[in-house]
Amino acid sequence: MASSSAQNDEYWPIHIARSDGQGYAQLDHVALRDDEEQDVAQRERWEVIVAGHLQNQIGPKDDKRQYKLADFPKGYELRCAVRTQAGTRDYYLYGHPAGPKAHYRTPGEFALHALWLISDSTDNSQCPCDLCSKYLEKAKQELAKTQAAPTQTQFPAPTPTQQPQYQQPQHQAPPGTTGWTNVFRVGELIWYKHAAWRLGVVLAITPKPGTPLSPGASDSSYHFTLAPLGHALLQQASIVKDCQFMRPFLTFSVPNTAMDELKDKTFETVDWPALAARYTQEPDPSKREVNRQILGLEASKMGARTINDAFSTFDLLRQGATPDGALYVQHYRGIYLGTEMVFVGDPVRVASDTQPTQQLDHHQSPSDANLNLVMLITEIQVLTPSSPPGARPTLQFKGNLYRTIRVPANNTTPNNLPQGLVPVPAESLGPAFVEELATRNAIERDNSMCWTWALVAAADQQQGVLRPEHDVLGRFYVTEKLMSVIDPPRLQAWVQRGLLEEAPAYLNNRGHSGGGIYVGRRAGRKATLGEAVGVEFSAPVGIVEN
């Protein structure tokens, strides 16, 4: 991080890579001048004090070197207020997302925020600085305002009655997860790299030894114990992997089977013991091992399709018959939906219905908008018809639909949004929504524009929207979290270009990833995984499969 040169009063430069600075076009007071002695001296004073704080907090104890910020984080600007009468010059740092008037008065105040910027956290509530708490307070007030005055907008804004009936405590990681926004969860089917890409099931997630876990630690702070997918009779041993060698299931397509005799079959219609016996009759031990591996690979492909086409529920919240008695409805807190684990409170990608095209603004093509459509799940329902007996249950999801939009930074009033969209503060939607905006705004280069979440107008907003199982395409991942696992160089390129692509373009849809034969409801995750894994899967502590 440091470089040296021949100067005597040498400082070691510190770069703060992440920034939430807004680069406002109109600011109070005047810009600093390189030919003004006081300006130059004050800028250096701020840079040295802030860097000194960072060194104190995170540097080695015996480090005697002197540090200085190489620059303020992008979008922050130190400005000078000249008091003409007294002739003194005061310096303030502008750029915080709280607004163009918000400023830090001392380098010590800003050092707190700088420490947060170099941490893993993208949650402003975890920053101890003054401006962040003011910022959160303002967001809360604005939410209350939108809720109190629905007539200002063409479509009513969310009202308190629309709040989820069952709300997850958003600060706690749900069971089986390491946080709301991390990529991998226990019981999920994933790809892992072991010479080639293989399929496996996450059995357990454990913190890496020796690294203190900060709140909100990302996937890279954990080890993942994986059960290779194949067939139980092949007795494949579990392995431990780092997230850098893993990918969500929906990032790759499952190749077709290479063995003719397996075509047109499903995992359950194959006579695996007979097949295994035949393949392991080979007298040459090395050929026998290769045969075993081929068989494991074929079994994993077929097992994956079956798992993808199944679901199982956990944590029953309530149940009862509909007034006409036609359906029995069960509400759940969570579901293993195909390869993924999903909770009430999670965002999921959903298929776009036929919304009129005037909803699109000129920055986004229709396909971008479709990729963007996200449902914040408030209910997971299993519906079983009361007749005929034994009728197959169906699955549906309830929640409001949102998407990210890019709008002029200083004017996000509803009138300025594409028709049918209502701005919603990300804080009211949950951590994934907050992190997604933070990423997008940090990458955005055009200071006159910013990203926000918008409620996509629904036919009946009091009720939220109901979507059947096949409309749910898969989990919504925060762009930064997903891309830093599946393609860090690409994410880096987006940051450098200041232009973000839609990460869902790198994901398949659940409906396109199965074997074409719907499996439906299973008793639990262990039943869904069946003979495809060699170890006994146990559901994460804290959930009850029912």
Ligand SMILES: [Zn+2]
């Ligand atoms: Zn802060």
